[in-house]
Amino acid sequence: MKRIVLLRHGESTWNKENRFTGWTDVDLSEKGIEEALKAGEVLKKENFVFNKAYTSYLKRAVKTLNCVLDKLDQDWIPVEKSWRLNEKHYGSLQGLNKSETAEKYGEEQVLIWRRSYDIAPAPLAEDDPRNPRFDIRYKEVPDRELPRTESLKQTIERIMPYWEKVIFPNLKTADDLLVVAHGNSLRGIIKHLKNISDDEIVKLNLPTAVPYVFEFDDNYNLVKDYFLGDADEIKKKMNAVANQGKK
Ligand SMILES: O=C(O)[C@@H](CO)OP(=O)(O)O
Numbered sequence: 359m360k361r362i363v364l365l366r367h368g369e370s371t372w373n374k375e376n377r378f379t380g381w382t383d384v385d386l387s388e389k390g391i392e393e394a395l396k397a398g399e400v401l402k403k404e405n406f407v408f409n410k411a412y413t414s415y416l417k418r419a420v421k422t423l424n425c426v427l428d429k430l431d432q433d434w435i436p437v438e439k440s441w442r443l444n445e446k447h448y449g450s451l452q453g454l455n456k457s458e459t460a461e462k463y464g465e466e467q468v469l470i471w472r473r474s475y476d477i478a479p480a481p482l483a484e485d486d487p488r489n490p491r492f493d494i495r496y497k498e499v500p501d502r503e504l505p506r507t508e509s510l511k512q513t514i515e516r517i518m519p520y521w522e523k524v525i526f527p528n529l530k531t532a533d534d535l536l537v538v539a540h541g542n543s544l545r546g547i548i549k550h551l552k553n554i555s556d557d558e559i560v561k562l563n564l565p566t567a568v569p570y571v572f573e574f575d576d577n578y579n580l581v582k583d584y585f586l587g588d589a590d591e592i593k594k595k596m597n598a599v600a601n602q603g604k605k
Pocket residue numbers: 373377378379380381445448472540541542599602
């Protein structure tokens with residue numbers, strides 16, 4: 359049996375403040391660190407030994423991974439970071455409070471921006487200092503590939519080359535892989551793995567720092583997927599994420 363564990367980072371300071379984050383590089387909150395350490399403990403209890411881990415270029419994911427590996431005493435394993443695992447770029451919404459945005463534009467519009475498959479928020483202006491083209495960490499990425507905003511569809515399009523060429527083929531030699539990323543970048547991967555329709559994906563809200571295990575047979579077909587943890591608590595966390603876009 360081969361397994362890939364997907365893990366959304368722990369609560370960030372902007373999750374706490376209920377602000378659209380996207381590619382903004384905010385830190386974990388105190389609670390986020392605790393959640394990340396707890397995820398590590400849960401994986402330890404299940405005796406996971408990872409061959410390799412992947413994460414994004416954003417510190418809330420990187421630090422969550424570090425907390426998990428520390429708890430597992432597997433700090434030594436190879437880790438690869440890629441900008442392709444970054445969160446969906448939230449364009450000009452980045453920094454805005456989600457409830458205030460719902461007051462202004464309506465909950466339905468906010469749901470479209472947050473969860474629809476192919477509608478993207480308005481892009482950042484070319485000269486906006488937050489435009490990724492000004493950020494040194496993306497200097498190796500051709501400008502035409504750097505987003506100014508993204509729909510989930512566009513997020514999936516930039517993740518897939520990395521998923522299909524780098525992460526997934528590793529299952530040939532590895533038994534257990536760990537991917538620590540973000541609410542929407544992981545929704546994109548899950549949509550692909552479970553073949554979820556464009557309409558159904560709107561309903562998926564990922565909880566922070568709850569390990570989501572995907573099991574594959576010898577032909578790399580998905581056989582089973584499940585969250586590790588208390589079902590009621592996970593449901594509560596998912597509802598809380600969904601409610602962030604309400605007035
Ligand atoms: O703001 C964001 O970048 C994401 C993840 O925290 O939020 P949402 O759940 O609204 O897509």
